[in-house]
Amino acid sequence: MNKLFFLIIFIVVSACALAQEKRDPENDHVRLTLTDGSTVDGYVQTYWVDGKLFKRMNTSFTLSPGPDGNNAVSYNADNVKSIDFVKKTSADGKYDHLESHIVANPSLLKPKRAVRQFVYVECENEVGKIYWWNGVDSQNMQLGKMNISTIYGICLSGDSVVVPFMTGNVISLNAMRIRYKKTNPELVDYVDKRVLSGGKRLWDTIASEPMLFLKICKDFKTFIKEK
Numbered sequence: 629m630n631k632l633f634f635l636i637i638f639i640v641v642s643a644c645a646l647a648q649e650k651r652d653p654e655n656d657h658v659r660l661t662l663t664d665g666s667t668v669d670g671y672v673q674t675y676w677v678d679g680k681l682f683k684r685m686n687t688s689f690t691l692s693p694g695p696d697g698n699n700a701v702s703y704n705a706d707n708v709k710s711i712d713f714v715k716k717t718s719a720d721g722k723y724d725h726l727e728s729h730i731v732a733n734p735s736l737l738k739p740k741r742a743v744r745q746f747v748y749v750e751c752e753n754e755v756g757k758i759y760w761w762n763g764v765d766s767q768n769m770q771l772g773k774m775n776i777s778t779i780y781g782i783c784l785s786g787d788s789v790v791v792p793f794m795t796g797n798v799i800s801l802n803a804m805r806i807r808y809k810k811t812n813p814e815l816v817d818y819v820d821k822r823v824l825s826g827g828k829r830l831w832d833t834i835a836s837e838p839m840l841f842l843k844i845c846k847d848f849k850t851f852i853k854e855k
Contacts (some may be wrong), residue, residue, distance in 0.1 A: 651779070657669075658691070659711075687744070689702070710726060710727045727759075729749060730742045730744050732789050732790065732792060734802065753839075755849060760782075778795075780795075780841070
């Protein structure tokens with residue numbers, strides 16, 4: 629039994645080492661645009677989603693001038709405006725370009741809390757943009773489960789805050805209600821009713837096509853004009 633155990637460990641370690649040897653350093657090659665407008669080229673050593681179980685994810689990372697990892701410097705969402713991967717992996721840029729934005733992060737004790745972090749651009753129209761990022765699923769955490777999910781948020785035109793509306797395939801308008809309950813209560817009420825009346829079929833569609841949520845917000849403008 630012990631021999632089998634050590635054989636498994638050896639295979640796993642060897643596979644990890646082989647994967648690291650084969651990894652192209654250019655996959656970690658990025659170009660930063662800092663908040664002062666200057667640019668920095670380098671290789672990511674610790675990603676914004678690495679080792680952050682007890683620290684907020686998507687807020688900081690380390691970068692070295694070369695692929696050897698030496699002289700790594702820490703950067704965060706406060707001093708970096710955007711991150712662009714030099715080696716492109718997708719035609720639409722959904723995985724190659726990140727931006728620094730303020731994201732609503734309400735809690736029971738701090739409902740208006742917001743944190744600046746890195747997010748990817750999903751889609752946009754004249755009423756706003758939808759962003760996404762990978763983060764700890766707070767709803768599952770309350771159930772004693774620790775897992776990472778893709779989170780989607782919307783930033784409406786004229787606003788500077790990205791408001792989360794979906795974690796994984798679960799839609800929650802809590803952050804949206806908090807953000808706009810005083811400034812735009814009609815919007816919250818309209819989106820709330822559209823999402824609820826759509827039922828599971830609509831929720832599943834939004835989960836696979838987040839642009840639909842942005843379209844609902846666009847429909848609100850038409851609704852207001854016709855009132």
